[in-house]
């Protein structure tokens with residue numbers, strides 16, 4: 001933990017602290033997704049593929065641009081760690097940090113999952129969230145965060161000295177290798193910070209440390225997205241289960257997650273185009 005302050009506060013400390021916060025990226029200049037179009041399209045969805053993600057493992061899935069996908073809770077409360085890639089070019093993947101800067105610490109309906117530089121395009125837009133009723137609780141916690149990273153064997157070893165092989169990082173890596181044929185060395189740099197689907201997290205009100213608490217997700221809850229470009233997704237069913245106790249171990253009860261890929265009636269998206277990459281050139 002941090003040392004207590006050792007530098008004396010200046011005479012105008014109160015004045016300096018009283019500066020007004022300014023939202024760094026005001027939402028009113030962010031191009032809005034066409035939610036009315038998406039809401040009409042989602043009324044016509046037909047399931048075209050179903051992928052099961054076993055406990056403490058991961059699976060890859062592909063979603064064509066303009067199709068939807070859902071991450072669905074099955075037998076019990078379970079957190080999922082999601083990686084998203086441009087299917088045509090895996091170097092373009094989800095950028096958790098910029099997504100957090102644009103949409104805040106936790107995502108829900110109409111928020112978008114942005115790709116890294118130099119592309120910075122929405123890879124997917126959230127179109128439905130059955131946990132949107134949760135909001136923020138008294139501890140400052142909420143669901144579907146972009147503040148955590150993904151549980152990983154490196155941090156686990158740093159903190160405990162032990163090796164654990166079914167962290168989300170390792171699960172995502174194995175599934176990415178299996179799906180693409182890439183080697184571990186090629187694929188590991190592509191695994192990135194996740195959207196923590198269904199996970200309930202925040203920063204403690206006193207020390208501002210990252211915390212997790214038991215997820216409020218229950219069977220048949222889901223988070224739904226529209227693919228804004230052709231996507232490769234990889235989803236890990238976190239070894240922390242509902243993340244109410246611990247992760248990076250076999251201690252928690254874990255359940256499968258289900259991914260559904262859904263096709264809308266094409267006429268409902270007439271005129272819609274996949275998202276374009278940023279036009280800025282360095």
Ligand SMILES: [Zn+2]
Pocket residue numbers: 081150151167168169237238239240247
């Ligand atoms: Zn995890």
